[in-house]
Amino acid sequence: MKIGDLAKRTGLTPATIRFYEAKGLLKAVDRKSNGYREYPLEAVAILSIIVNAQQTGFTLDEIKQVLPADASGWQHDELIAALRKKVGDIESMEVRLAQNKAHLLTLIQLIDSKPEEMACEDNAARVMDTLGITARKKS
Template identity: 75%
Template sequence: MMKIGDLAKITGLTTATIRFYESKGLLKSVGRKANGYREYPPEAISVLSIIINAQQTGFTLDEIKHVLPSDSIDWKHDDLVASLQKKLGEIETMEARLAQNKAHLLSLMGLIDSKPPEMACKDNAARIIDELKVPARKKLRVGDTDA
């Protein structure tokens, strides 16, 4: 058994963070000594490591709580794999969105950089704004086909 300060030193977390995880049900409630000190079992280090790593990969505390086993032999394999696959899908969606944002910014930078040397900045700004007004998808006019 170890005190919260020892657990904090080992994990690199603050005692307040450890107490927070405990209050959220991520870390099992611990016993207290007569003097009021919390005492944690050695497994608390592993649980906190899992929480830290899961947060670094984008899991919320609620998601972590859902898949975190009550003890090290009670892992729910299918739930864990499903959660990991779901998070991977969310990351891939975010990557696609970021790639679109990057392409848009590069396009905007290209518009800005293509300013003719003799053009005033005010006129260049108007030119860029006009370019940005072009809809991403042109509306069909009467008689146009969708093909």
């Protein structure tokens, strides 16, 4: 199939497909005598795998390491190891995100608990003092 047909089937632009091809992720592309690329039907599945892998946090280099030259060449152990590593990366990110969320919620609570009669500038100094941050005084 031509690149336009592949683009329609995958929802990707021809430029994105050519980019993946240039990066070595999309292999076995034949060229006709007129120079047009001719893609096999399995290119739809390969592009779907690439897009889904990117959405789950895999880099193009990581995808390239586990993506076989053809659909029958998956390396089971390498694939499982890469997937497990990515799960670990996501779990680490979840911990960091939970810490960031807790910090932001604390900051919101500190800012929002401003006494009604307190000026915003004084509240900012109060919040910074509570957080252990030394505020610079105006000259």
